[in-house]
Amino acid sequence: MVNKLWSKVDPPLSKPVLNCIQKQDFSAMTPIQAAVIPLLLTCKDVAAEAVTGSGKTLAFVVPMLEMLMKREKLDGPLRKDYIYALVISPTRELAVQIFKVIEQFLQEPELAHFTISLMVGGRSIETDVESLKNGAQIAVCTPGRMMDLLTEQRNLNLPSRMKELEFLVLDEADKILGFGFQGTLSAILQYLPRQRRTGLFSATQTKDLQDLIRAGLRNPVIVSVKEKPSISTPILLENYYVIVEPQDKFLFLLNFIRNRKMVKGLFFLPTCACVDYWASVLPAFLPDKKIFAIHGKMKHNRNNILESFRKTENTILLCTDLMARGLDIPQVEWVLQWEPPTSPAAFVHRVGRAARGGAAGCSLLPLLPTEDAYVPFIRTNQLVELKDWRKSKDEIKISDKLKDKVLSLLHSQQLRDRAILERGARAFVSHIRAYSKHECNLLLQLKQLPLGHIAASYGLLRLPAMPEVSQEHKDQFVGPKEKVDFDSIPYLDKQREALRQQRLEEQKKTGVRRPTKQKKKMVKTTPWANAKQNKVERKERKQKRKEQKQKVEAAGKKRAKKRKAVTAEEIAELAEDVALLKKLKKRKITEEQFDKAFDLEA
Numbered sequence: 001m002v003n004k005l006w007s008k009v010d011p012p013l014s015k016p017v018l019n020c021i022q023k024q025d026f027s028a029m030t031p032i033q034a035a036v037i038p039l040l041l042t043c044k045d046v047a048a049e050a051v052t053g054s055g056k057t058l059a060f061v062v063p064m065l066e067m068l069m070k071r072e073k074l075d076g077p078l079r080k081d082y083i084y085a086l087v088i089s090p091t092r093e094l095a096v097q098i099f100k101v102i103e104q105f106l107q108e109p110e111l112a113h114f115t116i117s118l119m120v121g122g123r124s125i126e127t128d129v130e131s132l133k134n135g136a137q138i139a140v141c142t143p144g145r146m147m148d149l150l151t152e153q154r155n156l157n158l159p160s161r162m163k164e165l166e167f168l169v170l171d172e173a174d175k176i177l178g179f180g181f182q183g184t185l186s187a188i189l190q191y192l193p194r195q196r197r198t199g200l201f202s203a204t205q206t207k208d209l210q211d212l213i214r215a216g217l218r219n220p221v222i223v224s225v226k227e228k229p230s231i232s233t234p235i236l237l238e239n240y241y242v243i244v245e246p247q248d249k250f251l252f253l254l255n256f257i258r259n260r261k262m263v264k265g266l267f268f269l270p271t272c273a274c275v276d277y278w279a280s281v282l283p284a285f286l287p288d289k290k291i292f293a294i295h296g297k298m299k300h301n302r303n304n305i306l307e308s309f310r311k312t313e314n315t316i317l318l319c320t321d322l323m324a325r326g327l328d329i330p331q332v333e334w335v336l337q338w339e340p341p342t343s344p345a346a347f348v349h350r351v352g353r354a355a356r357g358g359a360a361g362c363s364l365l366p367l368l369p370t371e372d373a374y375v376p377f378i379r380t381n382q383l384v385e386l387k388d389w390r391k392s393k394d395e396i397k398i399s400d401k402l403k404d405k406v407l408s409l410l411h412s413q414q415l416r417d418r419a420i421l422e423r424g425a426r427a428f429v430s431h432i433r434a435y436s437k438h439e440c441n442l443l444l445q446l447k448q449l450p451l452g453h454i455a456a457s458y459g460l461l462r463l464p465a466m467p468e469v470s471q472e473h474k475d476q477f478v479g480p481k482e483k484v485d486f487d488s489i490p491y492l493d494k495q496r497e498a499l500r501q502q503r504l505e506e507q508k509k510t511g512v513r514r515p516t517k518q519k520k521k522m523v524k525t526t527p528w529a530n531a532k533q534n535k536v537e538r539k540e541r542k543q544k545r546k547e548q549k550q551k552v553e554a555a556g557k558k559r560a561k562k563r564k565a566v567t568a569e570e571i572a573e574l575a576e577d578v579a580l581l582k583k584l585k586k587r588k589i590t591e592e593q594f595d596k597a598f599d600l601e602a
Contacts, residue, residue, distance in 0.1 A: 005029035016110035030055035045217040047200040053356030080135035090175040092120035237355035242389040246453040265334040277427035290315040324349040335363040410459025452476025
């Protein structure tokens with residue numbers, strides 16, 4: 001039975017759309033849908049803000065289809081080579097999800113004649129060109145791929161195919177801007193007709209988004225829907241934090257996962273390198289769970305990984321903030337985080353992967369003792385209330401015996417495979433670099449991090465050489481008990497190991513170590529924490545040099561101007577003298593006249 005609210009939408013929805021809502025079990029209309037759909041159907045531009053999992057996708061899909069059917073009734077059949085509705089999404093995963101939702105509606109016989117195309121990265125542009133030629137009245141895309149297609153002039157004239165565009169949707173609009181697509185988005189908008197409907201949808205509003213609203217929407221209606229005015233996350237989502245020592249963070253999270261019978265969980269890590277490392281070592285600690293990993297540097301296999309995760313139970317997905325926006329994955333019970341995200345707004349999106357569609361869910365954020373100020377900060381900045389896990393639930397105890405066992409297993413994996421050893425070092429270095437770029441760097445300060453303890457929590461065999469690492473950090477570090485011969489650690493990959501052995505043999509013969517890559521000129525490095533300050537200082541010095549140069553040039557022009565006035569007078573006198581000399585030479589004047597003219601008479 002379709003919820004009565006759907007049948008009471010004004011103007012009323014068509015029968016095909018209502019039938020699909022009923023068949024696909026979209027029966028319960030959410031507040032954001034009830035607020036936005038009537039506005040879009042009455043030709044209003046809308047900028048909508050609502051918590052994650054509140055049904056924003058359906059809020060623009062339903063009016064999109066209604067608009068296309070209305071256009072068809074007024075003007076007759078739509079041209080198959082034109083795009084009438086365009087949805088732009090920040091990531092290909094979210095674009096695929098939206099595409100599938102629209103496809104469900106197009107299974108309805110009365111809607112099946114509408115054509116749809118998915119245009120995302122990770123595949124050749126020729127594939128999308130061919131798809132557009134076959135028909136794409138509805139197009140779902142990412143910003144970069146859309147810009148590529150708009151500028152593709154050899155086989156496709158896409159701008160001409162968009163002159164009848166009826167409806168534009170920017171989903172997770174603030175994230176599109178956060179990914180650095182401002183210029184691309186502005187260029188795309190230049191190709192689109194002004195007489196269109198536009199919808200902006202997001203879980204958070206930012207200054208950049210407000211600028212986009214002013215630039216891309218005409219007299220927009222701002223819609224903000226929250227389940228509680230005092231919180232910005234779903235009402236059934238419980239958010240927890242726990243204070244842990246840096247060397248115990250992995251141990252705590254490992255025990256936490258072992259003690260929870262979760263169907264699905266998301267584990268957010270700071271960088272792609274961190275995802276690669278922990279995906280390599282975690283299966284040995286969690287043999288009864290299926291571990292998946294996904295991040296933005298995976299170009300071709302991300303959709304398959306995501307689909308496998310959706311279909312599998314008793315599983316954990318290790319990921320970066322690539323997975324923080326818009327994706328609807330059923331049965332996600334827990335969202336775990338290694339540390340706070342670089343952007344405070346991303347916290348809301350991360351935890352919003354759980355408790356979607358009215359289901360219950362939880363999130364947990366481990367914090368170091370130096371990071372406890374993040375709790376009141378995120379409450380004030382993003383209206384997220386974090387509860388202390390140790391006060392709310394049973395405390396998970398970590399024994400010294402367990403510490404030694406876990407650390408020993410981490411070490412053994414790296415000793416067995418050199419690839420894991422290298423992944424661990426890259427993960428640690430990239431983690432510290434990401435931490436130095438936190439927007440909340442007044443609260444999360446790199447100089448307060450005990451880098452030696454953190455490296456120990458990664459199970460590293462040695463502390464990487466970094467400008468941030470001091471003698472104090474070296475003293476904190478706990479490595480393997482026995483001395484390690486790093487040259488003896490092999491690659492499990494036979495081809496890589498054979499190449500390494502070849503280099504070692506050359507080294508024995510020549511006494512010179514052959515670099516794995518072309519040796520670069522050594523330059524003095526500075527800590528990443530100081531990079532921003534150095535950049536500001538360089539900019540100030542450059543500005544001072546520019547101002548000094550302008551002063552010198554202005555003074556030079558002033559002197560040249562003065563010299564120019566004197567020189568012109570002298571040149572005029574000289575010209576008169578030359579003329580007199582010529583007259584004397586041609587005997588047009590006498591010598592007496594010449595002397596008189598030069599005032600040479602005594």
